[in-house]
Amino acid sequence: MKHFFNEQPKDPNRRAFMAATAVGSAALAGGALVTPAAADATQERPNPLLVSTDDIDIAALPRMQQKLVAPPHAPEHTQVAEGGPKVIEVEMTIIEKKVEIDHDGTTIWAFTYDGTVPGPLIVCHQGDYIELTLKSHPDNELEHNIDFHAATGALGGAALTYVQPGEKVVLRFRALKAGTFTYHCAPGGQMIPYHVVHGMNGAVMVLPRDGLKDKHGEPIRYDRLYYIGEQDYYIPKDDAGQYKHYDSALEDFTDSLKAMRTLTPTHVVFNGAEGALAGDNAMTAKVGETVLFVHNQANRDSRPHLIGGHGDYVWETGGFEDDPAIGIETWFIRGGSAGVAIYTFVQPGIYAYVTHNLIEAVLLGAVGHVKVEGEWDDKVMKQVLAPTAM
Numbered sequence: 001m002k003h004f005f006n007e008q009p010k011d012p013n014r015r016a017f018m019a020a021t022a023v024g025s026a027a028l029a030g031g032a033l034v035t036p037a038a039a040d041a042t043q044e045r046p047n048p049l050l051v052s053t054d055d056i057d058i059a060a061l062p063r064m065q066q067k068l069v070a071p072p073h074a075p076e077h078t079q080v081a082e083g084g085p086k087v088i089e090v091e092m093t094i095i096e097k098k099v100e101i102d103h104d105g106t107t108i109w110a111f112t113y114d115g116t117v118p119g120p121l122i123v124c125h126q127g128d129y130i131e132l133t134l135k136s137h138p139d140n141e142l143e144h145n146i147d148f149h150a151a152t153g154a155l156g157g158a159a160l161t162y163v164q165p166g167e168k169v170v171l172r173f174r175a176l177k178a179g180t181f182t183y184h185c186a187p188g189g190q191m192i193p194y195h196v197v198h199g200m201n202g203a204v205m206v207l208p209r210d211g212l213k214d215k216h217g218e219p220i221r222y223d224r225l226y227y228i229g230e231q232d233y234y235i236p237k238d239d240a241g242q243y244k245h246y247d248s249a250l251e252d253f254t255d256s257l258k259a260m261r262t263l264t265p266t267h268v269v270f271n272g273a274e275g276a277l278a279g280d281n282a283m284t285a286k287v288g289e290t291v292l293f294v295h296n297q298a299n300r301d302s303r304p305h306l307i308g309g310h311g312d313y314v315w316e317t318g319g320f321e322d323d324p325a326i327g328i329e330t331w332f333i334r335g336g337s338a339g340v341a342i343y344t345f346v347q348p349g350i351y352a353y354v355t356h357n358l359i360e361a362v363l364l365g366a367v368g369h370v371k372v373e374g375e376w377d378d379k380v381m382k383q384v385l386a387p388t389a390m
């Protein structure tokens with residue numbers, strides 16, 4: 001049986017559309033501008049859950065390398081797929097490193113994919129293959145692997161990707177479902193949550209081949225993409241109530257498990273550390289631009305909210321075959337998933353991107369900023385009277 005995303009479009013108009021949009025949806029580097037693609041509301045959607053049993057020849061597929069970049073940015077990609085399925089080669093190096101996670105100098109030996117918390121975002125289109133070369137730095141101390149929620153089989157690839165320090169492994173999987181999906185280390189037993197709450201998680205975005213759409217089938221395009229990884233940390237304290245520091249990875253294992261069992265994080269932060277997306281590190285945009293926010297939380301529920309703005313289109317579960325929610329205030333990210341919100345900014349200023357458990361946002365660290373430039377519109381909001389004595 002042929003799978004839908006292997007087929008070339010039979011309708012010549014459709015073919016022209018794909019050619020046009022392939023040019024129109026210019027490559028996007030993290031936070032960079034892209035050109036919106038043309039509309040195609042007439043195309044009927046194929047069954048998105050149809051499982052491929054066709055005779056695809058992987059060796060004959062075009063291959064491309066995707067250079068992964070540090071969050072909150074996204075690797076170069078097109079919003080609409082160019083041509084048929086590809087093999088997308090990516091490479092990540094696992095690095096255990098001591099990092100500061102708040103303004104008070106609290107530290108953790110983070111387990112990272114490519115040196116960052118979260119690990120880098122990978123982007124492909126439904127039906128593409130992701131071929132990951134996963135390396136473990138020789139200086140590491142622990143065994144690691146990777147479980148892709150975007151993948152099918154072998155515990156998300158976890159069973160096929162165990163690497164010891166100084167080893168590498170290559171996993172190839174087909175992105176059968178469209179959506180955003182978390183990935184995380186899953187070496188087994190207690191090591192699974194231990195690694196995940198030491199920062200070892202990230203996300204894959206699998207776009208529909210013809211791009212994102214609203215419930216009417218109209219294209220939704222974005223000018224910028226920001227990738228936010230929410231991380232809950234459970235930092236052990238000494239008898240005096242001070243956070244403990246450790247000299248090497250794994251030294252905190254017993255203390256950490258005890259802290260994790262409270263289910264009460266000491267820190268909830270975006271992109272690895274308090275302030276990583278705030279102040280001078282703020283995300284930026286301009287009035288009139290449409291920004292896509294990917295929110296990843298591998299372990300714990302979250303409630304993203306853009307203070308002063310909205311979610312114009314929101315795929316809470318990350319499942320792009322669902323109709324997006326429209327014009328909402330706060331969305332829900334289930335622990336163990338990644339979701340997407342899209343917003344077109346209409347006013348300049350500083351917006352706060354938070355989890356709307358405000359205790360976690362303000363006291364535990366989960367605050368980011370979006371600095372938006374442009375012309376203020378009094379017709380949208382105006383201070384009619386400045387504070388004045390009554």
Ligand SMILES: [Cu+2]
Binds near residue numbers: 111185186187195200
């Ligand atoms: Cu690990």
